[in-house]
Structures are given as C-alpha cells and as structure tokens.
Amino acid sequence: MSKLSGTKKKIYDASVKLFAEKGYKATTVREIAKVVGIQQSAIYNHFKNKEAILDEIIDNLSNSHLINLFEDKEPKEIYKKGKSLLKQVSNMFKLISYDTKTDLLFRFMMQELFNNERLRIFYNEEFYQKNVKKLSIVFFMMMQDEMIESMDPLVLANEFFSPLFFYQLQIVRLKADNKSTAVAATLFEKHTDFFWDRIRIKNEKKDQLF
Amino acid sequence: MSKLSGTKKKIYDASVKLFAEKGYKATTVREIAKVVGIQQSAIYNHFKNKEAILDEIIDNLSNSHLINLFEDKEPKEIYKKGKSLLKQVSNMFKLISYDTKTDLLFRFMMQELFNNERLRIFYNEEFYQKNVKKLSIVFFMMMQDEMIESMDPLVLANEFFSPLFFYQLQIVRLKADNKSTAVAATLFEKHTDFFWDRIRIKNEKKDQLF
DNA sequence: GTCTATACAGAGATAGAC
DNA sequence: GTCTATCTCTGTATAGAC
Numbered sequence: 001m002s003k004l005s006g007t008k009k010k011i012y013d014a015s016v017k018l019f020a021e022k023g024y025k026a027t028t029v030r031e032i033a034k035v036v037g038i039q040q041s042a043i044y045n046h047f048k049n050k051e052a053i054l055d056e057i058i059d060n061l062s063n064s065h066l067i068n069l070f071e072d073k074e075p076k077e078i079y080k081k082g083k084s085l086l087k088q089v090s091n092m093f094k095l096i097s098y099d100t101k102t103d104l105l106f107r108f109m110m111q112e113l114f115n116n117e118r119l120r121i122f123y124n125e126e127f128y129q130k131n132v133k134k135l136s137i138v139f140f141m142m143m144q145d146e147m148i149e150s151m152d153p154l155v156l157a158n159e160f161f162s163p164l165f166f167y168q169l170q171i172v173r174l175k176a177d178n179k180s181t182a183v184a185a186t187l188f189e190k191h192t193d194f195f196w197d198r199i200r201i202k203n204e205k206k207d208q209l210f
Numbered sequence: 211m212s213k214l215s216g217t218k219k220k221i222y223d224a225s226v227k228l229f230a231e232k233g234y235k236a237t238t239v240r241e242i243a244k245v246v247g248i249q250q251s252a253i254y255n256h257f258k259n260k261e262a263i264l265d266e267i268i269d270n271l272s273n274s275h276l277i278n279l280f281e282d283k284e285p286k287e288i289y290k291k292g293k294s295l296l297k298q299v300s301n302m303f304k305l306i307s308y309d310t311k312t313d314l315l316f317r318f319m320m321q322e323l324f325n326n327e328r329l330r331i332f333y334n335e336e337f338y339q340k341n342v343k344k345l346s347i348v349f350f351m352m353m354q355d356e357m358i359e360s361m362d363p364l365v366l367a368n369e370f371f372s373p374l375f376f377y378q379l380q381i382v383r384l385k386a387d388n389k390s391t392a393v394a395a396t397l398f399e400k401h402t403d404f405f406w407d408r409i410r411i412k413n414e415k416k417d418q419l420f
Numbered sequence: 421g422t423c424t425a426t427a428c429a430g431a432g433a434t435a436g437a438c
Numbered sequence: 439g440t441c442t443a444t445c446t447c448t449g450t451a452t453a454g455a456c
Contacts, residue, residue, distance in 0.1 A: 007439080023325055025235040028431060042440050044433070107324060114321050114386055115233055123383070155400045159373060166372035173333070176324055190365045198408035217421080238449060252422050254451070 008046040010036045015053045020108040024054055024115065057108065058118050065102045066109070067126045070134060079141040083196045086160065090192045093164040094185065097171040107172050132157045148199040156199065163191045218256040220246045225263045230318040234264055234325065267318065268328050275312050276319070277336045280344060289351040293406045296370065299345075300402045303374040304395065307381040317382050342367045358409040366409065373401045
C-alpha cells in the first residue's frame with residue numbers, strides 16, 4: 001500500500017483515522033501528534049504542513065481496495081461467471097465496509113467529498129466511472145452471450161452499483177454509532193439475488209412450466 | 211418552513227448555505243455575518259453561539275421537503291396508482307436535487323453526517339427508516355393486490371430507495387463542480403422504468419404471446 | 421439591535437538547542 | 439529527528455457605547 005516507513009507512516013495512519021472520524025478541518029496537528037506519541041512540531045519534519053498530509057492520503061486512495069472491485073481482471077475473462085461474478089463484486093463492497101483500514105478510507109472520502117475538489121475527481125473517475133464502465137462492459141458481454149436480457153448496459157450498471165454503495169454507506173454510518181450492522185449487511189446478498197433473478201434469461205429447459 | 215423573521219432568518223439562511231458548501235467547522239461566524247451584512251458580534255443577539263445555529267438547522271430539517279416523499283398520504287390511499295406512484299416518488303428525489311433550497315439541506319446533511327450524532331439520528335429515522343417503511347407497506351399492498359410479484363417488501367423498498375438516493379448524491383456532487391447533471395438526471399426515470407418492469411405481474415390478456 | 425473594541429483560546433507553523 | 443519555546447493568525451465570544 002503506502003510506501004511510508006517509521007514515524008511518517010505513523011503520522012499518515014493517525015491522520016487517516018482522525019480525518020475519517022472528525023473531518024480534516026476539525027482535526028488538529030496536536031491531536032495527530034498525540035496519537036503518534038510525538039511533539040506537535042515534529043510533524044513538520046515529515047510533512048511540509050497539514051495540507052500535505054491530506055494530499056498524500058488522497059494520492060494514495062488509488063492504491064487502496066476502495067476501487068478494485070474486479071481485482072484487475074478484464075471483463076472478457078470474467079463475464080461468463082455470471083451471477084457469481086456479481087456476488088463477488090457485491091462481496092467486495094461488504095468486505096470494504098468491514099475491513100478496519102479501508103472503511104476508514106471510505107468514511108474519509110464521504111466525509112471530505114464536498115470539501116475537496118481533488119477528492120471529488122477521484123470519487124468520480126476512479127471510484128464511480130471506472131467501476132460502472134467496467135460493469136457495463138461485463139453486462140454488455142452477458143447480453144451478447146444471452147445470459148441476461150438486453151437493455152442499456154450503462155443503466156444496468158448504475159442500477160447494480162448504486163444499492164451496493166448505499167448499503168456500504170449505511171454500514172459505515174451505523175458503525176459510527178456502534179450500532180448493529182447485521183440487517184444492513186444482509187442486503188448486499190439480497191441485492192445480488194434480487195437483481196440477477198430479474199435480468200437473467202431463464203433456461204427454458206428447466207423452467208418449462210407452461 | 212422556519213418561522214424566523216428579519217435578521218435571524220437571514221443569519222439562518224446564510225448559515226445553511228455556508229455550512230452546506232464548506233462545512234460547519236470551516237465556516238466562520240464572520241463569514242456568516244458578512245453574507246448577512248452585519249457585524250460579526252451582532253450574530254450573538256440572535257443566537258446564543260455558533261452551535262445554536264447548527265442545532266436550529268437540524269431541528270428544522272423535519273419540516274423540509276427532504277423527507278416527505280409521499281406528501282403525507284397514507285399507503286392504502288395511493289398504492290393502487292402503481293407505477294405512477296413510484297414515478298412520483300422518484301420525481302420527488304429529482305425535484306429535491308434541483309430545488310435551490312432543499313438541495314442545500316441535502317448537501318448539508320451529507321456534509322455533516324459523520325460529525326453530528328443528532329443529524330445521524332435524523333438521517334436514519336426520518337430520512338431513511340420512515341420512508342423505506344412506508345415504501346415497504348406500499349409494496350406489500352401491491353403484492354396483496356397482485357400488481358407486483360411477492361417477495362420481501364422491505365428488501366424491495368431498499369432496492370427502490372437506494373438508487374434514488376445515490377442519483378441524488380450524484381447530482382448534488384456534480385453541481386458542486388458546476389458540471390452538467392443531464393445524464394445523471396435521466397437515471398431517476400430509467401430506474402423507475404427498469405424497476406417496475408421487473409416486479410410487475412404482466413397482464414396475461416395483453417401479453418399472451420405463447 | 422448594531423456597532424467598535426477587545427479579551428481569550430486554539431491552531432498552524434518556525435527557531436534553535438540537543 | 440525530536441524537543442521546548444514562541445510567534446502569529448484566526449476564530450469565538452463578551453463588554454459597553456450608541
């Protein structure tokens with residue numbers, strides 16, 4: 001992940017945590033230093049200023065699991081997996097919601113989304129567009145292969161993506177209040193089941209009931 | 211809406227705008243006063259302190275259009291409208307995204323969601339739970355009436371609600387960068403079309419193709 | 421109710437000894 | 439690289455005249 005070491009890494013990690021929990025503006029350099037266990041001024045030996053820490057975190061988001069829903073595999077390699085591929089993507093969202101490092105990055109992203117233009121660019125291009133486009137290619141191939149019904153692949157990709165995002169936000173929000181996430185967590189799988197069942201082309205040989 | 215008048219109302223409105231755009235913490239009392247056109251200290255004749263403004267805004271969220279997706283009508287009165295009811299709910303989300311007052315409240319809510327427990331309670335109970343529950347009752351009645359397929363109504367309600375929320379967030383985010391929202395705006399209707407078409411029970415008299 | 425003036429605290433950042 | 443000390447600025451809030 002981030003190629004930082006020693007104190008700089010500690011500062012980085014503490015900042016991610018505090019920025020995610022309280023927001024960038026509300027977090028003080030003194031607090032970060034306290035978590036790390038050094039004096040406030042020592043921070044400046046590792047980062048030019050507070051904003052440089054923020055920039056470093058945003059730069060590193062691209063290396064996080066936040067955006068790799070497909071584990072770098074190409075659509076044509078994987079589309080044939082059908083429902084189990086969707087299950088896998090859905091499960092990635094769930095994993096991110098529970099992974100104690102990546103959930104902080106997600107929370108940080110949502111926390112600062114409206115305060116930082118670079119972050120919005122990341123959100124839009126890397127988190128949203130890239131994944132939705134990849135999804136729509138997968139769906140397009142599934143349509144060609146007559147696994148699912150034909151329709152606008154991009155609309156379909158958005159319809160699959162958006163509930164997963166929402167449920168992830170639900171989980172992270174619930175965790176902020178130490179509330180149970182059990183019910184929300186089941187929605188990831190229920191979404192995939194519901195979704196796949198509505199778009200797949202039923203096998204006539206098995207479903208010949210009429 | 212809010213029953214404030216004169217300067218107090220101006221302070222309130224300016225605060226909503228600034229809190230939504232920059233966040234509560236990053237907004238200074240001086241800035242608010244500047245927008246209103248008074249001296250910073252004059253704020254304190256109307257509000258005890260900065261936090262009191264925040265509290266007032268959160269208190270008033272319940273009176274906003276943010277949560278009234280059904281215009282206060284009861285499920286049994288409206289469920290028979292079928293798809294056009296869903297269209298109406300979907301359209302409410304779209305209207306909120308574009309209404310220049312309510313979109314600020316939505317942005318404010320998302321902006322401060324992780325920084326304010328009272329706001330999270332509002333989000334959960336009034337914005338999410340209340341609407342999803344009402345939706346699930348509507349879907350349940352539609353199932354009873356054999357308008358749509360039978361399944362878990364709560365899951366269905368979540369599946370209908372979550373994309374609308376996501377598209378709303380998309381629009382508000384795009385507007386923050388003055389980007390075009392045209393494509394995102396079409397997704398509200400496409401969602402309803404897609405969704406309804408997948409759950410409705412087809413009329414045998416019309417669809418007798420086999 | 422608004423103004424000017426000011427108190428007070430907190431935060432970011434730098435200087436220089438070790 | 440870390441420490442103590444300190445500077446400077448900014449922001450919230452209050453006092454008191456008008």
